[in-house]
Structures are given as structure tokens and as C-alpha cells.
């Protein structure tokens with residue numbers, strides 16, 4: 575990208591920080607902005623506040639060469655990339671307040687020729703809203719929705735598509751969808767991504783790019799819901815769902831995903847609701863898939879309760895708390911919900927095992943005595959509830975669990 579000297583990345587979380595570090599590693603000055611003083615201080619020491627393989631080394635290198643600096647305040651830059659959360663509210667309506675706050679903080683620093691990129695997964699129409707908000711905050715500048723061919727500022731949506739746990743590799747190798755408010759905007763954004771993306775950059779308009787991201791995650795949600803529904807049907811019919819899926823997947827055009835304790839994370843369990851919210855009449859299957867996946871933790875809890883009824887003083891070990899394998903992320907985790915609920919309902923003595931964390935977040939501190947090692951859980955528990963397919967649990971031999979009742983939501987033991 576011609577004349578590029580500084581990129582500002584707003585939001586230094588699971589997406590913003592790796593993106594900032596990768597851009598800095600290409601020799602561009604990066605100014606990272608986050609509202610968390612703790613995140614900013616940690617990064618400026620060359621360390622990271624999240625778990626992601628190899629990210630620590632990249633951040634350390636970027637900070638020590640002076641290419642990456644973090645701050646709680648933005649400053650002038652050529653490009654502003656927004657990577658803040660877009661959660662939903664209690665009524666499953668999208669909450670755009672983080673994006674709006676980010677736009678408000680960068681607005682005074684925007685200059686003619688700047689490029690603003692929204693990376694956060696967003697409901698259809700959000701990028702256009704940014705253009706409108708900015709036209710109100712900066713009436714001195716022409717925004718692309720006002721004059722697509724001669725705007726002063728370029729605005730595009732380029733949804734992140736990386737898989738937690740493989741972020742650094744996927745940031746570079748994945749194809750990127752780049753949706754501009756105008757084709758000039760898309761073109762300009764592509765020049766930035768070509769700096770570090772080896773995959774193809776696919777240009778479209780902002781609304782299609784927004785919908786593409788929501789579609790990808792809804793596709794996965796619907797497919798996981800199919801697997802989860804199958805697992806409940808198979809329990810009812812006394813068929814091993816894992817054997818069944820393996821056999822069915824031998825058909826050349828069948829590829830069933832894996833059942834689990836429910837769908838977690840802040841993407842797949844959230845994004846389909848953005849589609850439901852904007853097209854409630856049409857999005858029937860997408861809504862139902864969400865409901866099936868959301869009901870799975872309750873189903874697992876009922877199974878554990880039934881098993882616990884067989885013991886006088888049941889000791890139950892929940893193996894895994896994170897939302898998926900080999901990460902430390904507990905947000906929107908069905909495994910954590912199940913552990914909390916079993917504990918709350920006093921189904922027995924509940925032991926929590928999570929090898930990727932040292933302590934529980936504040937909200938769960940009252941359960942800290944329940945966080946035990948796998949070793950202790952194997953010694954003490956009558957019932958093992960496998961909730962996450964962590965490497966550590968995969969290394970268990972069937973002899974290790976032979977004397978236990980095992981409720982295996984991940985098919986670790988076949």
C-alpha cells in the first residue's frame with residue numbers, strides 16, 4: 575500500500591493483537607489501542623495477556639524492535655482497523671456499542687486519505703452505519719456512502735476468519751473477503767491485506783462481506799446441530815453415535831461433524847443470531863440449530879444426574895472447562911456452564927479439571943477449591959464427564975478410566 579507508515583489497531587484481543595503483531599512483523603509501525611490498561615501494559619512489556627500458540631514470540635519481537643506500541647489512546651494513522659467485540663444483548667439482539675465507542679474515539683484523528691477497516695463480525699449494514707456515524711462526527715470529510723467515487727475516507731469490512739489455536743497461520747494463509755462501501759474502498763483495503771495475506775483477497779460490497787462471515791459460522795452451527803441431534807437420537811436408540819458417524823462419513827458426499835456438550839465460543843454461538851435478528855421470518859433453520867445446540871448442555875446435565883443417582887455420595891469430575899480443545903478460553907463455554915450447574919444443583923461433589931488455566935476468573939473464584947489436577951480427579955471421582963477433547967485427556971488409556979462411569983460428550987473413548 576503506497577505511503578503506508580502507520581496502522582492503528584483498535585482492540586487488542588484474540589484477533590486484534592495477532593493482526594497487529596503480524597503487520598508489525600512486515601516492518602510497518604503499529605499503534606495498538608485497548609481500553610484495558612492491563613492489556614496495554616502487558617503488551618508494552620513484550621508479553622501477551624491471552625493464550626495463542628507462538629503469539630508471545632511475535633509480540634516480543636514486534637515490541638523490542640519498536641514496531642508495535644500499545645496505548646489506551648488512539649493517535650493519527652493511515653489505517654484504522656477495528657477488532658472489538660460484537661456480542662449480543664439478553665434478547666439476542668446485536669450489541670454494536672463497542673464498535674460505536676471505537677468510532678467515537680478514532681473520529682478526531684481521521685484525516686483525508688485514511689482507510690478504516692471493520693474486522694469485527696457484524697450484522698449486515700454495520701459498515702454503512704460506520705460511514706454514517708463518521709459523516710456526523712466529521713462533517714468536514716466526505717464519506718464513501720455520500721460520494722462513492724470521490725470520498726475523502728475509505729471504509730471497508732474485512733471479517734476475520736481465523737480459528738483460535740491456529741490464528742497466526744490462518745491470518746496469513748486464509749483467503750480474505752473484502753467488502754467496500756464502494757469499489758475504491760475495497761481496492762484500497764486489499765492493498766493493505768496484500769501486505770501479509772498469502773491467501774486470495776476476494777472483493778465484494780460491505781453488506782455481502784458481512785453476510786458471508788455470518789453465513790460461514792451459521793453453516794458450521796447448523797452442521798454441529800445436526801451432529802448434536804444425532805447424538806441424542808442415538809442415545810435414545812442405544813446406538814454408538816461415534817461409530818455411526820464414522821460409517822456414514824464413508825459415503826463420498828457425507829461429512830458429519832462431531833457432537834459435543836454444546837457449542838461455545840463468542841462466534842458460532844453468537845453470529846447466527848445476527849441473521850435471525852435481521853430476517854426472523856426467513857431464518858427458521860438457523861434459529862432451530864441454535865436452539866438444538868443451546869439445549870445440549872441441559873441434556874448432558876440430565877445424563878450426569880441420572881448416573882449420580884446410582885451413588886450415595888457421588889464424586890463427579892468435569893474434564894475440561896474451555897469452549898474447545900487446547901485453549902484457555904472459557905467464554906461462552908458449554909463445558910463451564912455444565913460444571914457450574916452441576917455444582918450449583920449439588921448433584922454431588924464436583925471436581926473441575928482444566929489443564930490450560932492456573933486459576934479461575936474472578937466470577938468463579940468461589941469454585942477455586944474445586945479446580946483439581948487430572949490425577950486427583952482420576953483418583954477420587956466415580957463419574958467422569960468428558961467435556962473437552964484436550965490433548966491431555968486424549969492420552970488417557972481405557973485402563974485409567976475402567977472403574978469409572980464415563981459420560982463422554984466428545985467421543986474420546988470411542
Ligand code: SAJ
Pocket residue numbers: 695734735736737738790791794798831832833834835836837838839840841842897898899
Ligand atoms: N464444535 C463441535 N463439533 C464440531 C466442531 C466444533 O461441537 O465438530 C464446537 C467446539 O467444541 C466449540 C464450538 O463448536 O465449542 C466452536 O468451535 P469451532 O472450532 O468450530 O470454531 P471457533 O468458534 O473457534 O471459530 C469459528 C471459526 N469459524 C468456522 O470454522 C466457520 C473461525 O474460522 C472463525 O474465525 C471464528 O469462528 C470467528 O471468529 O468467527
